Amino acid sequence: MATSILDLRSDRASEGAAADNLRLVEGLRTGAGWAYEELIALFQQPVYALAMRLLDDPAESSDVVQEVFLKVFRNIGNFHGKSTLRTWIYRITVNEAHNARRWFFRHRRREVELDSDPEEARNWKEIIPDNGRTPYDVVLDSEQRAAIEAALGRISPIFREAVVLRDITDLSYEEIAAVLAVSLGTVKSRILRGREALREELAGSLKPRPALRLMPETAEKMS
Amino acid sequence: MSCENVQERISLLLDRKLPARERESMLAHIGACRACGTRFEMMQNQVAMVRGLDQPAIPPQLAARLSVLASHECERTLARASLLARLQCWAARVDLAFDNLMRPVALPFTGGVLSTLLIFTLLVPSLSFSHDIRGREFYTAPAGKMVTNPWDQVADADDDFPRIETPTTAPSDYYNVVDMKIDETGRVVDWSVVRGELTPDMKSIIMLGRFQPATEFGVPTQGTIRVVQSCASATVRG
Numbered sequence: 372m373a374t375s376i377l378d379l380r381s382d383r384a385s386e387g388a389a390a391d392n393l394r395l396v397e398g399l400r401t402g403a404g405w406a407y408e409e410l411i412a413l414f415q416q417p418v419y420a421l422a423m424r425l426l427d428d429p430a431e432s433s434d435v436v437q438e439v440f441l442k443v444f445r446n447i448g449n450f451h452g453k454s455t456l457r458t459w460i461y462r463i464t465v466n467e468a469h470n471a472r473r474w475f476f477r478h479r480r481r482e483v484e485l486d487s488d489p490e491e492a493r494n495w496k497e498i499i500p501d502n503g504r505t506p507y508d509v510v511l512d513s514e515q516r517a518a519i520e521a522a523l524g525r526i527s528p529i530f531r532e533a534v535v536l537r538d539i540t541d542l543s544y545e546e547i548a549a550v551l552a553v554s555l556g557t558v559k560s561r562i563l564r565g566r567e568a569l570r571e572e573l574a575g576s577l578k579p580r581p582a583l584r585l586m587p588e589t590a591e592k593m594s
Numbered sequence: 595m596s597c598e599n600v601q602e603r604i605s606l607l608l609d610r611k612l613p614a615r616e617r618e619s620m621l622a623h624i625g626a627c628r629a630c631g632t633r634f635e636m637m638q639n640q641v642a643m644v645r646g647l648d649q650p651a652i653p654p655q656l657a658a659r660l661s662v663l664a665s666h667e668c669e670r671t672l673a674r675a676s677l678l679a680r681l682q683c684w685a686a687r688v689d690l691a692f693d694n695l696m697r698p699v700a701l702p703f704t705g706g707v708l709s710t711l712l713i714f715t716l717l718v719p720s721l722s723f724s725h726d727i728r729g730r731e732f733y734t735a736p737a738g739k740m741v742t743n744p745w746d747q748v749a750d751a752d753d754d755f756p757r758i759e760t761p762t763t764a765p766s767d768y769y770n771v772v773d774m775k776i777d778e779t780g781r782v783v784d785w786s787v788v789r790g791e792l793t794p795d796m797k798s799i800i801m802l803g804r805f806q807p808a809t810e811f812g813v814p815t816q817g818t819i820r821v822v823q824s825c826a827s828a829t830v831r832g
Contacts, residue, residue: 402671407664419652433656444667538644563605
């Protein structure tokens with residue numbers, strides 16, 4: 372059977388990643404300081420991004436991220452290497468986000484934020500405009516982005532998890548199956564349903580508004 | 595392939611999860627069917643837009659909290675390590691504490707040891723007892739001078755009294771000759787009759803006499819003397 376160079380490279384890369392994972396896990400088990408720092412540096416950003424996409428709440432996501440790393444540190448002895456370290460951590464993140472969502476609906480549903488204006492909540496880096504693009508592009512992109520994020524927030528959490536893990540976190544179908552602890556067929560189905568649901572939500576939210584028209588009777592009235 | 599089948603597999607087609615043959619037939623259908631083509635294009639754009647979403651940056655406060663958390667958990671893991679690791683940890687701590695304790699003392703201690711060695715080396719030659727060997731022979735055979743002699747008063751006057759000679763002298767036929775071995779204390783430890791017989795005077799010398807011992811490099815050592823007494827005097831006395 373012929374094997375392409377790309378396949379060999381990917382095999383070598385996966386072997387290297389597995390060796391790195393093993394080294395990292397051993398370091399965590401023996402209490403090596405460098406391993407803790409490396410784990411935080413590698414996974415804090417992806418875990419936070421995943422939690423944010425699943426919960427759409429910065430404060431809640433921060434709590435989830437801390438819980439995730441606490442569980443990773445304390446349960447690293449239970450990690451037997453059956454899946455990759457990344458898959459294991461994402462699985463914990465999805466479970467924690469699921470727990471946080473349930474807790475949120477039970478307890479904090481009726482709370483009202485004091486700082487409800489998102490523009491005020493932004494920091495200065497987000498406010499400074501990008502001079503490389505036209506204001507129209509910036510506004511269009513930000514609107515589209517906001518629409519997609521809002522549509523993601525509206526679809527069922529079960530479908531959202533699958534879509535986020537596939538399209539944003541860029542996991543393979545097999546990895547998603549391991550993270551969500553479901554079969555491959557269920558993953559395919561959820562991704563399809565999620566994308567369909569997202570399409571329907573976007574079709575509703577991105578409908579063009581009616582253009583401004585001058586009404587003849589209004590003009591007559593004004594005259 | 596029907597439109598319904600195609601639309602159910604659009605997601606798999608986008609993710610390249612279809613076999614090549616099925617993929618080709620789907621693409622052929624999408625190229626021919628306007629509704630499916632539009633659906634495919636919309637789905638493609640949507641996936642691209644979702645993938646193009648910015649990653650939310652982690653807040654600095656959260657990053658700091660995670661670093662603190664990692665540090666605490668690292669300490670906790672070390673504290674809960676096995677007994678051996680804990681003992682090793684404690685041994686390392688004690689070793690470090692001892693090192694830190696001894697470091698201020700190390701320089702004065704080393705200086706003290708070195709100066710002690712230097713002083714001792716300089717003083718040792720002066721402490722040893724000097725042996726003044728000027729005017730002494732390196733080896734002195736027992737000269738035959740008796741230290742204690744019950745016949746001191748008559749030794750020089752009486753020719754019949756046993757006299758001492760060096761063992762190299764040839765014995766005369768008229769004399770009784772006995773070689774005596776003198777130890778470092780000056781006493782006779784062995785004797786042998788060379789000629790004649792052992793006279794009573796010679797026996798007295800063997801039992802009671804004390805001689806000045808031979809010396810070697812100034813130190814007393816064993817030596818041999820030859821005692822000679824005439825046969826006539828011995829006969830008369832006997």
